Amino acid sequence: MSEILPTINAPRDLHGLSDDQLQQVAQEVREHIIDTVGEIGGHFGANLGTCEIAVALHSLLNSPLDKVLWDVGHQAYPHKILTGRRDQLQTIRHYEGLAPFCSIEESKHDIMGAGHASTSISYAVGLKEAMRRGLEPDGHVVAVIGDGAMTGGVALEAVGHAGGLGTPVVVILNDNGMSIAPNVGALSRMFNRIRLNPKLWHAREDVETGLTRLPAGIGHVFETFGPHFKESIKAFWAPGLWWEELDWAYIGVIDGHDVRALRRALREALVAERPVVIHCATVKGKGWAPAEEGGLEGMEEWHAAKPQSIVDRKPAVKAARPATSGPAVQSTAPPPPPAYTQVFGEALLAEAVADPRVLGITAAMNSGTGLSILQRELPSAYFDVGIAEQHAVLLAAGMALAGAKPVAAIYSTFLQRAFDQIVHDVCLQRLNVIFAMDRAGLVGDDGPTHHGVFDIAYLRALPNIVLMAPRDEAMLVHMLHTAIAYDDGPVALRYPRGAGLGVPLPETPERLEIGTGELLSEPANARVALLGYGTGVARALAAAELLAADGIAATVADARFAKPLDGALVAQLAAEHELLVTVEEGVLAGGFGSAVLEALSDAGSSVRTLRVGLPDRFVTHGTPALLHAEVGFTPERIAERVRAAVTGRDRVA
Structure with a gap:
């Protein structure tokens, strides 16, 4: 059987394919994700669960005239593959590569930029209401949201609003019982009861009809009780009544890995001219045995794959320690610092x-x-x-x-x-x-x-x-x-992501005095003071060593608190040094350095001040080391800026 995926360069390339061919494309997308993400790392399990959904959607819709909104976006790799980015997938989450989530700057098919959950239905309602007012060419609007994201209150707010407006949007509820970890809460339990019991899938109409057919006149009694009583009885069995009470049409539960069933449900939903939810049961990690067969723990473990974690579509085997003929040699290398x-x-x-x-x-x-x-x-x-x-x-x-x-x-x-x-x-x-x-x-x-x-x-x-x-x-x-x-x-x-610095942990924690900083080094004849906050302290200490090699002595202090700020420490540093440098891993606008400038201004100090932090823009994705180098948050760049300021080659603000 020849591969089809290499011929799919845009959503329109799916439009002429049969259901069987589309099912094959979905499997080829899944295999491409396993091969690629298993090598480079990235979001994994959720994407394996949405291959058929992405194929079904793009086989019926005309993107980007029709809008497909992927909640969070860590489930949108199949969408990226089908919208012209198949050969770029190996760059995803890498510096200057594909964005880890949907990005409106990256593709016209990415309708919304996302990274936080529960937002897609609100986006969908807004888009469709703008279309209804002629502000955007009219088209279908479909939001794909997971059952985990449905625990977010903003999603429930959007459902209620759309039902009240009658906004004709379609929501695909991708129900796999997981977000990253197993979902919690009553709404999650309701979805699980529905998805795990096929007898409930089509119970609603059966219950309604059956009540009126009971013998000995009982059915007539139910009929005379009126619709409210019948609805209360049906609610005990009916999986979609919660949605229908909010004026949504409910279709489900659909096998989310059956392209034919998905397309049938989508056709019905797209012509309904009212809010419709298609409830799909999927498996997080579909097609990847360690996730599927590992239960909830396996799904959680394979939410994301580490680089080189998959070889030949199997989990990579960890290298065994070489055998030794003599006594075991204990490693003298210290253990890595804890995160x-x-x-x-x-x-x-x-x-x-x-x-x-x-x-x-x-x-x-x-x-x-x-x-x-x-x-x-x-x-x-x-x-x-x-x-x-x-x-x-x-x-x-x-x-x-x-x-x-x-x-x-x-x-x-x-x-x-x-x-x-x-x-x-x-x-x-x-x-x-x-x-x-x-x-x-x-x-x-x-x-x-x-x-x-x-x-x-x-x-x-x-x-x-x-x-x-x-x-x-x-x-x-x-x-x-x-x-x-x-x-x-x-x-x-x-506090930051990643490993600590390797300092010993205290046996008994101490209570710090609120609003007090700490002097860490105070060399003689220091012209410069570096005042760090959080991760900025380690950068300041390293920069001070680089400056010392150039004959520039620098005092280093740890502010510890950004509020209340240690005003006495700031005043001391300002009085005893020509240049005060603040170092923080946060935006400069309104940040820790701004707090220091405010304190100096209030005290009438005229000391020159240099703020080191993050720029007034959104920083891209990539390894922290690359990003820190890009924005200048490194000891080398800090030392370079201090040298320029001390020698008068750079104005300080």
């Missing part, structure tokens, strides 16, 4: 064991935030709210009102989604909520939707909140302990 996430997870467990008021909250990222440790060892103190960051913060607020010490562990980029709750429900009421912001800074291959670069700026303006950032993993342990012990309002603690 910040691991250090945080273990420190939080220790705090929760010591203090029953400490509770951990995650928004569908148990392993990504390290809370899987708490989940495993102390499940009574663990809460997963699903993809619902707003609720996570409000849940923490409610716990704090009752005297708990809730720790909301949420990626910096995802905490942005709950900004109003942070302002209105936590800071305004001065509640003792701890925000543990993992992935602060440039996170790498996931790109601009996942970089945690705005939290310093968007939190620093809020009253009543304390902002802190550790320079290393040991300081992370101290700061978590400090945040939990603090009793005068919320604390936000940011």
